[in-house]
Amino acid sequence: MGYIGFAKRKRFFMSIDFEIRAKDGRARAGVITTKRGEIKTPTVTVNFTPALLRSGLEPAQVKELGVDLVLVNTLHTYLSNVGDIHEFLGWAGPVMADSGGFQMISLADKLNVKNHGIEFIIDEKKLFFTPEKILDIQRNMSVDLMMPLDYVVSVRKKNIWLFVKSVIRTERWFKQTHTTDFDNLYYIVQGGTSSLARYLSLKNANAWLSRGISAVALGGISLGETKDEIYQTVKFCCDRLPEDKPRHLLGVGEPDDLIRCIGLGVDTFDCVVATREARHGRVWTGKGPIRLLKSDYAEDRRVIDEDCDCPTCRAGKTRAELRAGLKLGNSDTKIDLMLHNIRFMMRLMEQARQAIEDGVYSQFQNRFWRSRK
Ligand SMILES: [Zn+2]
Known part of the structure; x- marks a missing residue:
């Protein structure tokens, strides 16, 4: 009886599925299926940050540009009391939430990281977020792809002990939250630029993936490293992850980074670059x-x-x-x-998918670099 109950519950929560439809070298073209629709990969999200919401761009407008997936920031959205995120955005498709971890770097003066969570000071009010609370917030908003609280540290100091600490704390926080079956939860790999720390984090990630966690995200990347260091870390991680689970790269999204990292085996990306740059008049062209x-x-x-x-x-x-x-x-x-920059990104993703399906991804990459010279 207990077993039947478990099987039923598993079916009820079965919310994401991943299928690789074509491979070319390390690059993969696939589909992530959620209960709110399909996400064709590789792809990049549009991040509905507070700045983007204030700009007046409607999520319905980005749907027409070929966007399958949008991302919201857990902490900011929670502070605005939005309720169901799909109703709030007017977006019926899948929504991913970020973990709040990145805010540890961007809002360092307003944040205090403690053993059991993070203390966030806003409008002189102190709020405390545990890993459990971060997932509760996402679940209450009906987020489709959930990110747990991770511990992000600066990569500039190249402090290996700090990198190991980011791995240990991220794992401890994940364990703390993993009391129920979440079939739409990512495990976030940390470890900065240290291969030892990344190796330890990947070991943790693989253990959770083999126990049924749906997907994996690479975090703590693009925080001041060189491009070569970014690509080295991404390659190191992708080479040590199982084929059959979706891989998300957190916070990396310049067109050349996407093309490079798709070639290393990343499926999804999120980044504010396309919209932020557009608002400042920097627009992308094929050249x-x-x-x-x-x-x-x-x-x-x-x-x-x-x-x-x-x-x-x-x-x-x-x-x-x-x-x-x-x-x-x-x-x-x-x-x-x-609208132009988002569509530029989406066209690039459509071309990348096509190139993988046609088995010509490396030629596509070369054409991309040549056209930008
Ligand atoms: Zn255009």
Whole structure:
């Protein structure tokens, strides 16, 4: 009877599934299935940070650009009391939440990391978040892909003991939360730039994955390392993870990083770069990024990228016109630029998937680098 109960409960919670449809070298093209829809991989999320929510860009607008998955920040969303995240965003598709770990770096002066969780000071109020509470918040918001609280440390000091500490604490916090079956929970690999610390964290991750944890995320990356160090860490981790589980890379999302890391075996990414850069007038083209605020574009009557099918380029809005709107601080212009950058990313992901399916990913990578020279 106990066994039947367990099987039923497992079915009830069965919320994500992953299928690899094609492989080329280390690169994989697949589908993550959640109860709120499919996510074609490789892909990158659009991060609905407080800044993006304030900008006026609607999640419904990004759906039309080919986006399958959006990400919200657990701590910020909790502080705004949003209730069900899908209703709040007006987004029926899958939502991923970040863990709050990254805020340890970005909000270091407002945070106190303790053995059992993090103390967060906002508006002079002290809030305490345990690993259990972070997952409760995500579950109450009906998040589809959940990230546990992880311990993120600075990589700049190259302190191996600190890296090992990030691994031990992340594991301890994960153990603390793992009291129920979460079939949509990621394990976050930490360890900075130390291969020893990464190795220990991967050992922990593999043990949890073999016990039924659905997916794995690589954390503590792109916090000031060189690009080569980032790629080395990603390769080191991907080479030591099982084939059949989805791999997410936290906080890395420049186009060249995506192309490189897909080639190393990453399936999903999240990053604020596409939208943040767009709001500051840095837009992507097939030949590399351009800064619209430069005077070179004051009379430029071309669209941002002639090969682009985003609403902004399709409507024939010129670089000169967008530059003028940006200089006036026009919020519609900022949305036009964000739509372009998001669509640029999505097209890049569609091309990467196609290249993997056709078995020509390394040629695709070479073409990508050549076009940007
Ligand atoms: Zn465009």
